[in-house]
Amino acid sequence: MKTVITSSGENNLAQFDKRFGRAAWFCVFDEETKETIFIKNTNTNSSNGAGTKAAEQIVSMNVQKVISGDFGPKAKDLLDKFNVQMVIIQDNDVTVQGIIEKLTT
């Protein structure tokens, strides 16, 4: 099962990004192999539709869970349609590593 965590940097120690569509990086974490892959978000600077594009990208990666700070209405609808679980974390000071540790314990 794959999980996407929005991240502000390209490694596990980077701060978790609370934005979804305009997050700097997407960290794809595979629960079976415990591997993480970092994918750059190309929609960071787009003026509109960033959430939709990010959601499309996530659906095409065959991910079952997305962890972020918030989701826009369009992204919510789209992720919901493809049965992707959305998880909202309100914490400001949490790293990608911290979330992965919580997920695996």
Next chain:
Amino acid sequence: MSRPKTLRKVVAPPNFKGYKPYGTHAGTRDSVELLYEEYEAIKLADYDLMNHLEASKLMGISRPTFARIYETARRKIAKAFVEAIEIKTVYGDALLDKHWYVCDDCQTRFTIPKTIEEHQCPLCKSEQIELLNT
């Protein structure tokens, strides 16, 4: 440019496309467009018998805004009744909120799609979860 409208949360959209009068001679000339949030306002206030403050909180808008939506809803329905015209439901500025849960242990909010069977927090695996906006 005017300030964008706050999206009104609608728990469930109406399960009909509209209403049509029968027994009138005139054909379908005109119609009123009832927005989803107006349907929701009527439902919360007159079907679920909530007061406007409770209902406005549920829809994520202020009480005066709720009162305005409720008023336009009543007027549209009255217009349709008196003039014997169709009611059509249209989307409006609604935000269809699905089932969101909150974990009592770590305060994480999340959805549970149909494909997942366990009802537990995806982060801390706690079973102490609660349904939001019921």
